[in-house]
Amino acid sequence: MTTAILECISTLSISAQQLRRFPKLLESGLLKRMPCTVKDSDVPNLFREPYIQAGYRPTDQDWKYYFLSLFQKHNESVNVWTHILVAFAVLLRFRAFVETESFSWNTLSIPLVLYVVASLTYLTCSILAHLLQSKSELAHYTFYFIDYVGVSTYQYGSALAHYYYSSHQAWYDKAWAFFLPGAALFGWMSCVGCCYAKYRYRRPYPVMRKVCQVVPSGLAYVLDISPVVHRITVCYMEECSDRAVWYHSLQIIFFVISSYFFSCPVPEKFFPGGCDIIGHGHQIFHLFLGLCTMSQLEAILLDYQARHEHFTARYSPTLTQASCLSFFLLIICTSLTAFYLRQKIKQKLAKKDL
DSSP, X not given: OHHHHHHHHHHHHHHHHHHHHHHHHHHHTTGGGSOOOBOGGGSOGGGOOTTOOSOBOOXXXXXXXXXXXXXXXXXXXXXXXXXXXXXXXXXXXXXXXXXXXXXXXXXXXXXXXXXXXXXXXXXXXXXXXXXXXXXXXXXXXHHHHHHHHHHHHHHHHHHHHIIIIIOOHHHHHXXXXXXXXXXXXXXXXXXXXXXXXXXXXXXSOOHHHHHHHHHHHHHHHHHHHHHHHHHHHHXXXXXXXXXXXXXXXXXXXXXXXXXXXXXXXXXXXXXXXXXXXXTOHHHHHHHXXXXXXXXXXXXXXXXXXXXXXXXXXHSOHXXXXXXXXXXXXXXXXXXXXXXXXHHHHHHHHHHHHO
């Protein structure tokens, strides 16, 4: 046993040394040959962000460059890495739950699995958008449209999990008939609103662009979170000690904070050029959204574990399967919407190049 532990420690020590040398190898070799980042005046207006004056990657490089820029210091680095770390955390937490808890693959575990898939989908789409959007104008629109598909997928995945594992009986009795159809509709509207706003408006963006983005997404969130809000209210009124409710409360707090930083360009507004690489509002938005996702995951896992038998008696397998199939239908609808607007953008860009 002692020998095995020593070998393990030795292996970890060697791995740690290799990881410490990895950035130096990149810096002295591969990254040294990569194009340097540029100022905002050196990229098209489409790629510029308010008050972010430097750290932009040049456009029209090889795809290889944008993939390898994962290891380069630029103004999207933190946005990419925050969601990479959260994606790994979600995977590891769910794997640990499956291995150590009383998890079984049956009809009522499908919404939980779909929620995890939805979380990983939105994180992956966001990673791709921030990592690859600088390639060209068409790539910029394409990957952000993909990002919006990921967001709507996550919205509906959250609604499924809240509906099946987190709702109180009193809420369920009133809302069961319209909640999931409404969540699917608002999820699609959220994608349409964000894609249309990206397609329709140019910098400097008018207020209407933010309205198109925030209103449908806000409506989707209000509906999706309603079973959780009701559960928290009932719990606090009854002075319950449910651990899941505490995590649900945290997910709402983190989401509200992240929404503020998504909507407002702070703190970079007060320090133009001072938050180019680290510290601008979208990075803070990513950070708190990641905390929201991890809190939500923990709450849903606790609900699944503690209330499994209750929901087994309450829901029919046929209805559960049908509502879960709508998850994939929503992905198809939002993907078609994104593809349609991408084609419109492609036509516009082709006319501009003539």
